[in-house]
Structure formats: structure tokens, C-alpha cells
Amino acid sequence: MSPAPRSARPPGRTALAILIGSVLALLAGLVAFSPMGPATAAPSEPEAPAIETSDTPDLGENVKVYDESTPAEQIQADFDEAFEAHKVSPDAQFGEQRYAFLFKPGTYDRVWANLGFYTSVAGLGRNPDDVTIKGAVNVDSGWNHGDTANATQNFWRSLENVSVVPEEGTNRWAVSQAAPMRRVHIKGDLTLAPSNQDNGQGYSSGGYLADSLVDGKVSSGSQQQWYTRDSSIGSWEGGVWNMVYSGVEGAPANAFPDSPHTTLDSTPVTREKPYLYVDDEDKYQVFVPSLQRDSAGTSWPDTAGDPIPMSEFYVAKPGDSAATINQALEQGLNLFFTPGTYAVDETIKVTRADTVVTGIGFPTLIPEGGVTALSVDDVAGVKVSGLTFDAGTTNSETLMTVGTEGEHADHADNPTSIQDVFFRIGSSVQGKATTTLVVNSDDTIIDHIWAWRADHGGAPTGWGVNTGDTGLIVNGDDVLATGLFVEHYQKYEVIWNGDRGRTIFFQNEKPYDVPDQAAWMNGDQNGYAAYKVADDVTEHEVWGGGSYSFFNVNPEVKLDHSFEVPEKDGVRLHSLLTVSLGDVGTISNVVNNTGGAVPNPAGNTTPRNVVSYP
Template sequence: MLPLPRRSHRRTHSPRTSTSGRRLGVAALAVALATTVSAAVATPATASSKPDPDLGPNTVVFDPSMSVDDIQKTVDAIHAKQVDAEMGDGRYAILFKPGTYGTAEHPLRFQVGYYTEVAGLGLNPGDVKINGAVEVYNRCLPPAPDQESNCIALVNFWRSLSNLSINFVGGSDGCRNSANFWAVSQAAPMRRVELTGANLSLMDYCTAGPQYASGGFIADSKLPFVVSGSQQQFLTRNSSVDGWSNFVWNQVFSGVEGAPAGGPFTDDNKYTTLAATPVSREKPFLYVDGKGKWNVFVPDAVKDSAGTSWKSGTTAGSSIPLNRFYVAKPGDSVKKINQALYAGKHLLLTPGIYHNSSPLTVVHPNQVVLGLGLATIVPENGSVGLRTLDVKGVKIAGLMFDAGATNSPSLLTVGTRLSKLDALGRKPHLSDPANPTTLSDVFFRVGGAHQGRATQSLVVNANNVIIDHTWAWRADHGTDGVGWTVNTAETGVLVNGNDVLATGLFSEHYQKYNVVWNGERGRTIFFQNELPYDAPNQAAWQHGSTLGYAGYKVGDKVTTHEAWGLGSYIYTNVDPTLHATNAFEVPERSGVKLHNMIIVSLNNAGTIDHVVNGVGGPAVAAPGGSTTAYLAEYPVAP
């Protein structure tokens, strides 16, 4: 088919599928959203609870004493505002206090739109129970002239679901009664969710076609049978599943009980399965305790783990009272926020967009920076959005960075690389393998919603860091600021630190290497990449005699590196004749190992000549669909 706007042009493969306020009342809030599209506000406190904190005008807090009809009207109104707001400026957090919502006769079933976080406020997922469903369906976009329909999940980005249990209760639609649908693509994580009563489907097979999806990430969840369907790639980490239906290109499981058996990538098997995750730390989250006090729970880091962190009881970790956080709102000055960080406060960014003319700076060990409702930082005047000094155990989670019009050297920088070494060549007291700095659900965008430029999106200079789900995206579509000389960006992720682990690394469309890894003993579990669409010609996209740039580059001096489940795709729609010499480039050393790699040429536009270092491939542009090539191991066994 002809290339379509947004990302629907990239998917032609037909996979196998299986279908086995502060003080306004909730009802008034629904009317306000539906009629004036005003911001949502937190619900009033009940007689049995303490007053809720002010979490900004776009945070909605429900408690189980509220009427299901009022809750339904509110969440439906937020969805109606956000369902098509792909490049909009709305940001929302929908939070449920501990208790039960909906019944078998009167279920609570709703959809989650763009820039919307849905989360329970219990200490464990079972503390918040929804009888109904929380879902994402396809968006049905205008079809191309040769299409009858264009219903897809390819651009269902930027939303999340976490820390609650769902007992699926259907309605009157027979097809919709077959599963809880979570048809998403990048930057749409599901964490700490327990689902019973129906399958979980990661595609929406109830709308018209083509029904493509391109996700995604699940962690710390207990799930029934999962219909993967048209999902091209997916990482599931530290969870349990009752079964998994199929694969398309790259399905990775790390520490997942019930995961399908992995093996070398072939046409008949595209599963990568690791029995345990080497190091992990779950994302910090808000909760309300039995006395009505608000806290942030910070899970401990664990080694060699499998299954959910809460399968034997409460997740291991510690609580921080919310009064030890500076609760920021859009419009707060960087100076004011930094004064709080310097004074030792943690930081909670409530939903909205923060235009910052200088970096937010984390200065103390173990500080937490937590965003609600995909709180978004836009660095202005060429500044960095957020940076950390050389301190250990920092947690940064739930944030989006959107490049400003003036080029930034980076959007998030972790560590400085400037600290003096001790006599043994070490950075004393600056990192700790037992207490790693952790980045959870941290997303980057360059262009799309407005003009943006950034040399790099994420720079990791610190040692002992976990990157647990990130998507660095140089926009290939949007309402503004898209073009080879417009939203300029060289590299999505640059890792200079040692002992860094990435679980769920997505980086796309950058103009040079999408990932550069210079640190020693780095590990990546799941990598997804698309090379840039919009290079105008081969001369603009090559270095020396090498055509294009690899999606994943390990530095020439690195002696030890390992990665599992790697995918790189090409779709050069401006010049379909372009080539990339390699999808992956690594030094030729026995300590550098790659497992299960796939390359794809999409929709007859662009060719990847080799998988890695001149070995494997090609994936050649061809009419009528997409072509693939696989490599199970590198170095290749003699």
C-alpha cells in the first residue's frame, strides 16, 4: 500500500493472531470537561480521610464511596479530550484510592487517551480493584485512496496504567467481551497490574483493519493469557503470564514466569527468553496508607529476579512521606524548584508542561524525581532539561522531555564525568551497584508538536545505572517541526558510564547513531529502532565509506558488552534507494556478544546491507511488503 501519514505506512506484515479536584464534585467535573474542556481537579475529602494534597488542576482522585456513574462520566470526558490529542498539551493523572470500583451489574469500563496516567493508590495492586476494564483501542484515521479503512494502534503513544487489579466485566458488545484491550505502541507502559476474568489483548481486533500495533512494555504484572497479535515487538519483564499467543518480529521476556520458550531467531521463532533479570528496580509510586497519609513508595533494587515484586506480599522497599517532596506545578520557576532540591527535598511534578530556561538539578544521593500524568519538561534557550550531579541511588520516573526550538546539548544528563578519581582510579562514593540510579518510563521527543532540536536526548555518564524503559524519538510526523534540517538530533541515547543496564531501550530516527555505548560491562535486554525516514540523499546520511549509521553502536574501545533481542528497521521514504551498511556496529572482541537480532526493510523503502559488522542480511527494499533477515549470535560460532 502507499505510505500513509503518521506511522501507518510502516506496517504491511500480516501476523498470525489469536482472539481465543480540588473542590468540585465529580459530576460537575465531568460536565466541565465535556462542555468547556477545562482541567480536571481533585475530589473533595471524605469524612473518613484526611484532606488530599493539592496535586494540580489536572489530577483527579477517586475514592470508592463515589458513584460509578459520576466516575464514568469523568473518565469518559478526559478520554474524549485526549483520544486524538497526539500532539496536544493536555496532561492528566487519574488516581484511585484503595477500594473497589464497579460491580458485575454496573461495571466501570473506560479508555485511556494520550498523556493520561491511570494508577491505583494502594501499596499493592490488589488494594485497588476495578470490576470492568481499562483499555486502549485502535484509532481509525482517514484511509489512503487504496484503503477501505485505517484503524491502527501504531501511534497510540504516551499513556500508562499501573498499580491496580482489574476483574474484567464485559458489556453488550460481543467482540469487546473477549478481552481487556491494551492496543498501544511506544511509551505506553503497563506496570503492577493484575488482570483476571478475560484475556489481555495487545492489539484491537474488534475494529476494522489493518489493526497494526508497535509496542511496548509490561513489567511487574500478573496476567492471564496474552494475545500479542500484530505487535511487532514487545518487552515483558518480571511478570507472570498464563500464556502468549504469537510473535511478529521481536518478543522479549526477562524474568517472566510462564513465558514461551526462547531460542535462536528464525522465521519460526522470534522469542528471546531470559530466566531472570540481572538487576531491576521497580518504578516509585504514590500511595495512600491506612491513616489517609500520602507517601511515595520506592522499591529496592534486586538481582537475578523473576516474577512480580509483590508475589509473596508487599514489594521490598521504603516509603517517603509526600511532605518530604516539593510538589511542583507548571509555572513554578526553576530557581524555586532547585532551591527545594538543594535543600534535600524530593520532587513531584504534577501533570502539565514545564518550560525551563535552565536545568533542574539533582544534587543529593537517593533523591526521587517523579512525574504524574506524563509531566513534560521543555528546555528553553538551549539548556539541558534535567541533570544529576555525581550522586548515587537517584530515581527519575514518569517524565517526558520535549526539545525546545534552540538546540540543547542533551535533554537529560545523568552524572558529570568531572569528579576526581581516587588513587585506584575509581570515583569514590559516586555510585553503588547495590543502589543503582534508576530511570523508569522516561521519554524524549524532538519535534512533532513544535520545533525542537537537541544533539543528544539521554546522556548517561554515571556508573551503575538502570534504564528501565525509555523511548527517545526524533519525530517522523506531527503538527510542526518535522524535517531533516528542522528537528535536528544526532543521537538518542549516549552511555558513557560503566555497569549500565537497559531493559526496554527504544530509540528512533536520529540522524547519526541512535545509540552509542562507550561504557564497559553494558547490557541491553530488548532494543527497538527505526533508522531516520527523511534523509534527503545518501551523501547526507553516511560517514566515510560507510552508508548510513548503525542503530546501535558499541564504542571501539569497549571490551565487554552483551545484548539480547535487538531489532532495527529501515524506511527511507524520502529516498527509497538509501542503504545502511550495518544495523549494529561493535568491536571485534570475545567479550562483546549480541543475541537474537533482526533487521527489517519496510514497505519497499531502504535497504540494510548487513546485521552487524558485515555479517548477516541483507534486508532489501522490495515491493509488496517488508523483508527481514535474522542473526542468532554474534560473534558467529565457527
């Protein structure tokens, strides 16, 4: 279609314009040669000097980098110092300690790495088998202050891009939310439960495994829910409520609800998380894997993608201002956040397509004055990963936004991705945020987030203290979530307004601290569903969704249903369940008016299951 012709110019317009232009030119000349002298131009702001970068950057004091020449005793001492300083400490869970332990290619004997809060271990090879740790990368119960019997608060730790040869054949990874294991080769067995899991103790509560190879058996034990994506395992044993697999070679057969396994042969769209490595010249690069469709199994050893030299990144360190970080973005640099906390007094704005924003060691952004901490324009291919957001004491309408509401550019060939990004309202501070994450861009991939309104914290929490309406709002079309954890918000916890959305694995707990029913009404409904699909959506699909109640402040509180969706042929849900934890509080139905109530008369914490809906 050709552009419409411009309107014809009115008669006499050209002559009039020339006359006006001549008069203005004459006046300008008179001003320029007046007795007062020539006009003085306003002084221009000096340009900020270009930010310098390096391919061998200083990663800061919170990062330890090892090579094969490092004595095993030194490595062990570093791990022990980090862990023991915060073992059974009342300040550890919401402290400012941040650690990243990085291993250059090689074999490391006699390493027993206990991981506490805010601790990351990663290999610096191109492939997991370039770094071999012989011993263990261990997460267990018995060390968390106030809850030594369980592993349900083993948050904020990670393992990436290494191979592990476990001592005595089994590596223990008893984690809960926000504790990803990615791109790992376990040369033996893997257990996801703590060592004291027998006799009703030692629960662990939700985790994420992706792009990994486990030669032997994975035992989930007391792990209540788990999501595994695009991996290969020898076998899987166990499961409590909601175990979900997509693209996992060796996964159990789909059998929900006879067993708690929901299995998809492949994952519709994936792009593995960017990762740091060193090249043959000992220079740092960030490898950005390519987009995949209908993927299964690991992406390595021949991961498709592109390396980016570290000289194209601004390496941010605690104390850097948002203005400096924005200057780096305006200069065309990517962002690499090192471990620590960052006060953000203006929005960090990503405006360039294909920008990589990543971090190691749980760098934590805290907005000041109610700003949005991070915004991403509606551009293609932005990759955001490895960040934690803490709401500030002044309410933020959002903590992170992607795209512009109402814009629907097609990004199917190069979507934005959000990976291992965690949001907290109420932790070390009494934070407030209306919504933590808003996704407006079409085709966005949300791959493992935990949005959490805190049920406990370093600072006091409560219904009127750390306030937050919603964890995630999706306005974009064709958005995919793989590994979605959203908990304890005060209204709808997920609102999905975009069409053709898909979620593979959803884990939710309703807010514990509802004071009474009157304080938690959605019109004439009791409470707010955990997962709301907007009434005008025509297509949506969910696999493996669990929602739990624990109304311990007032056990008389009721929720009408955990999933609320329009009755349309294109809206389909699979493998849903609700649980009343300890039979505390009531959820009257699973989805809309279907599923029945928990507490289930059959017994304590027995779920209600819906195999498919409608």
C-alpha cells in the same frame, strides 16, 4: 596506605608570616577607626522562605482522585469527557492536555476507561489488588486522527498498580511506544492488538509490561515487538518480529528465530519504579522499592522497600519556575511533578544522593535557551521516573544528563535508575537537541525509555528542521538497559562507550527523512548504525535487538548495517534482526558485515535474523 607527609616549611617562613599578619592587622585597625567611619558590610541577599509541604497535597486540576463513595456515573463521565474531547482530533497527539485518574483502595464497578494521549490510570493502594476496576482500561485503534486503521501511534498513556476484572474476560491494551503497564493484575486475559487487527490492518508497534500478573492468556496479535519483564502470565500467544522476556514466569521458550521469542530466566538487576499510595490515615506516600538481583516474577504483594511521606516532596505544578524547583531540591526535598507542561529556563539540578524525581500524567519539561532540562550529579541512588522531555526551539546539547563524564564511582549497591522517561525532538514545537540522554554514572539502570526524533508532529518536521544526532550516549561502566526504544536520529542513535554494558530489548527505526545518500555518510560508510559499541569496549551484551528502515523520502538510500560492534570475545549479541518496512530502503547487513540485506528477496517486510554474534 598512609598519606604522604607535608613538605618541610622553609626556614624563616613562620616569622615572616607573623610580621605580615601584624602589618595587615594594623592597617585594618586604621581603616576601622578612620574619620570616614567604620566600613559598611555589603547587604546580604535575604534567604528565600522555606517551601511548605503537606502529606495531603493538592495535586492540581489535572488529577482526579476517587474513592468507593464516588458514584460510578461520575467516574465514567470524567473518563468520557477526557477521551471524547480528543477523539479523532488533529491536535490531540501533541496537545497540552494531561490527565491522571487515581483510585483509592476499593472496588469500582462499571468503569469503561478509554485512554487517549497523555492519560494515566493508577491505584493508590500498597498493592495492585487493593484497587479493583471491573470493566476495562481500554486502548484500541479507530480514534487517532489521520490513522484510524492502526494502533501504531498509540503513545503516551499508562496503567499502574491496579487489578482489572475485564468485561467479557479480556482487557485490550493496543499500545505502541511510551505506554507502560506496570504492577498490574489482569484477572482474565490480555490482548495487545486492536480489535481490527485482521486483514493486514490494526498493527500495534511496541510496548512494555513489567511487575505484573496476568491470570489468563496474553495475546500479542499484530503487535510487532514487545518487552515483558519480571512478571507472571498464564500463557503467551503470538509474536511478529521481536518479543523479549526476562524474569517472566510462563513466558514462551527461547526459540529465536524459529519463533520471535527471546527469553531470559531472570533480569540481572532491577529496582521497580516508585509509586504513589495512601496509608491508613489517608495520607500520601511514595513507596520506593528496593534493588533486586536476578529477579523473576512480580515484586508484590510483599515488595521490599521504603515509604517516603509526601511532606518530603515538593509537588510541582505547571507554571512553577525552574528556580523554585531548584530551591526545593536545595532544601533537601524530593520532586513530584503533576500533569502539565513546564518551561525550564535553567537546569534542574539534582545533587543529593537518593533523591526521588517522579511524575504522574506525563508532565513535560521543555528547555528554553538551549539549557539542559535536568542534570543528576554522580551520586548514588537517584530515582527519576515518569517524565517527558520536549526539545526546545534553541538547540540543547543534551536534554538530560546523569553523572559527570570521566568519573567512575562505584554505585553497584545503590545505582541511579531512569524509568518511563521519554524524550522527543520535534513534537508540539520544532525542537532541536544534539543528544537527548547522556549517562555517565556507573551501574545506572535504564528501565524503559523512548528517545524519539519525531517523524511527524504538531509542528512541521524534516531533515533540517527538528535536528538531533543521538538519542542515548552511555559513558558509564556496568550500565544496564531493560526496554530501550530509540528512533529516527540523524547519526548513531545509541553510542555505548562504557564497558560491561548490557541491553535487554532494543527497538529502533532509522530516520525516515534522509534526503539522499550524500547527506547521510559516516566517512565512507552508508549511514550510521542504530546501535554503536565503541571500538575500545572489551565487554558488552545485547539480547533481542530490532532495527527497521523506511526511507520514504528517498527509497534509494542505503544503510551498511544497523549494529556496529568491535570484534572481541567479550562483545556478544543475541537475537538481532533488521526489517525494511514495506521494502522501502535498504539495510545491507544486520551487524557489521553479517546477516544479509533487507529487503529480503523472500518477500515484503521479511526480516533478516542473526541468532548470535560473533
